[in-house]
Amino acid sequence: MLRFIIKRLLEAIPTLLALVTLSFFLMHFAPGSPFTSERGVPPAVLANLQAKYHMNESLMSQYFHYLWDLLHGNLGYSFRFTDFTINQLVAQSFPVSAEIGFWSFVVAVSIGVLCGVFAALRQNSLLDYGVMAFANIGMVLPNFVIAPLCILFFSIHYHWLPAGGWNGGAWPYLIMPVIAMSTSYIAQIARITRGSMIETMHSNFIRTARAKGLPKSHIIIRHALRPAMLPVVSYLGPAFVGIITGSVVVDQFFGTGGIGQHFVNGAINRDYSMVMGITILIGTLTILFNAIVDIVYVFIDPKIRY
Amino acid sequence: MITNKENITAVTQFAEQVVEVEGRSLWQDARRRFFSNKAAVISLIILSIIAGLSIFGPILSQWNYADIDWEALSDISTLGSPSIASGHYFGTDPLGRDIFVRTMQGGQISLMVGVLGSFVAIVIGTLYGATSGYMGGRVDSVMMRFLEILNSFPFMFFVIIMMTVFGRHILLIFVAIGAVSWLDMARIVRGQTLSLKNKEYIEAAYACGVSTPKIILRHIVPNVLGVVIIYATLLVPNMILLESFISFLGLGVQEPMTSWGALISEGAPNMEIAVWQLAWPLAFLVVTLFCFNFLGDGLRDALDPKDR
Numbered sequence: 366m367l368r369f370i371i372k373r374l375l376e377a378i379p380t381l382l383a384l385v386t387l388s389f390f391l392m393h394f395a396p397g398s399p400f401t402s403e404r405g406v407p408p409a410v411l412a413n414l415q416a417k418y419h420m421n422e423s424l425m426s427q428y429f430h431y432l433w434d435l436l437h438g439n440l441g442y443s444f445r446f447t448d449f450t451i452n453q454l455v456a457q458s459f460p461v462s463a464e465i466g467f468w469s470f471v472v473a474v475s476i477g478v479l480c481g482v483f484a485a486l487r488q489n490s491l492l493d494y495g496v497m498a499f500a501n502i503g504m505v506l507p508n509f510v511i512a513p514l515c516i517l518f519f520s521i522h523y524h525w526l527p528a529g530g531w532n533g534g535a536w537p538y539l540i541m542p543v544i545a546m547s548t549s550y551i552a553q554i555a556r557i558t559r560g561s562m563i564e565t566m567h568s569n570f571i572r573t574a575r576a577k578g579l580p581k582s583h584i585i586i587r588h589a590l591r592p593a594m595l596p597v598v599s600y601l602g603p604a605f606v607g608i609i610t611g612s613v614v615v616d617q618f619f620g621t622g623g624i625g626q627h628f629v630n631g632a633i634n635r636d637y638s639m640v641m642g643i644t645i646l647i648g649t650l651t652i653l654f655n656a657i658v659d660i661v662y663v664f665i666d667p668k669i670r671y
Numbered sequence: 672m673i674t675n676k677e678n679i680t681a682v683t684q685f686a687e688q689v690v691e692v693e694g695r696s697l698w699q700d701a702r703r704r705f706f707s708n709k710a711a712v713i714s715l716i717i718l719s720i721i722a723g724l725s726i727f728g729p730i731l732s733q734w735n736y737a738d739i740d741w742e743a744l745s746d747i748s749t750l751g752s753p754s755i756a757s758g759h760y761f762g763t764d765p766l767g768r769d770i771f772v773r774t775m776q777g778g779q780i781s782l783m784v785g786v787l788g789s790f791v792a793i794v795i796g797t798l799y800g801a802t803s804g805y806m807g808g809r810v811d812s813v814m815m816r817f818l819e820i821l822n823s824f825p826f827m828f829f830v831i832i833m834m835t836v837f838g839r840h841i842l843l844i845f846v847a848i849g850a851v852s853w854l855d856m857a858r859i860v861r862g863q864t865l866s867l868k869n870k871e872y873i874e875a876a877y878a879c880g881v882s883t884p885k886i887i888l889r890h891i892v893p894n895v896l897g898v899v900i901i902y903a904t905l906l907v908p909n910m911i912l913l914e915s916f917i918s919f920l921g922l923g924v925q926e927p928m929t930s931w932g933a934l935i936s937e938g939a940p941n942m943e944i945a946v947w948q949l950a951w952p953l954a955f956l957v958v959t960l961f962c963f964n965f966l967g968d969g970l971r972d973a974l975d976p977k978d979r
Contacts, residue, residue: 381823384824392832394836
């Protein structure tokens with residue numbers, strides 16, 4: 366078991382290296398440079414700027430510079446927020462996104478799974494249709510519609526919640542971002558749970574459990590839930606990464622200052638080090654959580670042996 | 672006795688009629704199951720109506736999608752509201768352009784992005800997955816490793832890079848979106864291929880000396896088509912949503928052309944004063960996505976051999 370875990374984590378290293386390499390060269394081959402602007406910079410200043418970021422050197426030497434810094438845990442200086450290092454910016458914005466993401470994840474999993482299980486147990490009933498209609502709406506409403514609707518409803522009409530800001534993550538500031546963030550995940554999780562729960566309830570071992578005369582609640586909780594959770598767990602790995610790395614929509618509407626905004630703006634402004642830093646962060650988390658899902662699978666799926 | 676004789680002739684006559692028992696193919700079977708699913712059929716009808724409206728709708732209006740109604744522009748919240756009399760059936764946007772025509776025109780773009788983007792994703796994903804699964808061994812593990820690397824990239828990274836490299840040409844937008852959405856497709860097709868690979872007919876083809884590319888194209892791909900179609904219908908709404916997200920970021924289609932996503936993100940800030948600017952495009956988007964989801968579910972029930 367331990368060997369499997371170590372092997373799985375070691376396998377991630379070459380993947381990560383490939384990720385860094387590929388994103389570095391893709392980013393640098395894209396046309397435009399961080400210093401192109403409408404006003405332009407005097408050539409002497411430009412030369413100094415380029416020297417500061419090693420941009421007067423060859424691409425290969427820039428790449429090795431970057432790798433060397435990365436090995437020391439240094440993501441470089443931002444091209445736009447010139448007084449900050451990427452480490453500082455990430456340290457500032459990632460906790461915000463992670464906190465919103467964590468609560469969204471908790472909400473999405475608990476509501477999603479609950480909805481999915483109940484819909485599956487009452488298949489084709491009114492409850493089922495209601496839950497699935499709700500789930501479908503959550504999936505088709507873009508969150509840049511949900512976010513302003515929330516503000517309109519909770520802040521402008523009822524004055525219940527502040528319309529934006531972060532304030533160190535006090536709970537009134539957290540509610541609307543969590544709603545905007547979790548809706549589509551609730552919908553997805555409910556759909557997946559329902560599908561796999563229906564399949565599980567039709568399988569032979571559940572019939573056996575019924576034939577033994579076990580109480581229904583016992584069958585559902587002890588027998589059906591675990592195998593039914595397998596597809597949900599494999600969805601949750603990548604979903605968790607997506608959810609804690611924030612969303613530009615949430616950052617933009619609620620002014621929370623999370624990491625999603627930095628990422629998109631960085632890419633548009635050619636802030637190479639910013640985009641690279643966040644890509645590496647998200648990539649590392651994705652690889653890590655895929656590995657965790659594989660490991661969790663071993664525990665909940667008795668059919669898998671290593 | 673007489674009745675008996677009559678019976679006998681009746682029976683022989685009946686026997687003489689050649690009753691052909693027609694076998695039903697997999698696809699006929701699937702069609703029958705699909706058409707018995709009411710939600711899916713209704714969705715299909717609604718989708719055709721929306722597609723038809725998107726194509727022919729602009730003819731019904733006196734306005735063009737880029738025309739500015741200067742009179743309405745003077746007071747959007749009253750003169751720009753939906754009315755039959757002014758010819759703005761759905762009202763106007765903040766620049767006095769007709770929302771009805773723009774919604775229809777946006778529908779063309781959104782549907783095209785959805786369908787073409789999925790098509791690109793499917794072609795790449797199916798070929799990649801089938802090749803990887805059929806070749807097996809080292810080729811398979813290298814191809815899957817490559818997939819894993821691509822998969823760990825944040826999705827937005829690719830989209831933005833492609834936008835900056837290729838500019839904001841509409842055709843390239845869906846090629847770009849399609850080119851980054853084939854990963855799941857490839858994985859699904861590979862899984863299917865692995866189980867098809869050891870079937871007798873593949874072995875027979877191999878024994879006859881059919882080349883590997885031909886086996887993949889002629890024997891594997893047609894047999895994974897069912898799964899591919901199901902996934903494709905579920906991919907289309909995702910593509911449309913993705914396009915709307917890109918439009919929200921301001922990287923989508925270029926003015927004066929528009930898409931549902933672009934219209935929604937323009938309309939959302941004005942929802943208090945001019946709710947129609949958000950409501951119409953949003954309604955079209957939501958209904959379309961709903962229908963695609965139901966269609967996908969219907970196709971899954973019809974084509975998935977597991978649930979038979």
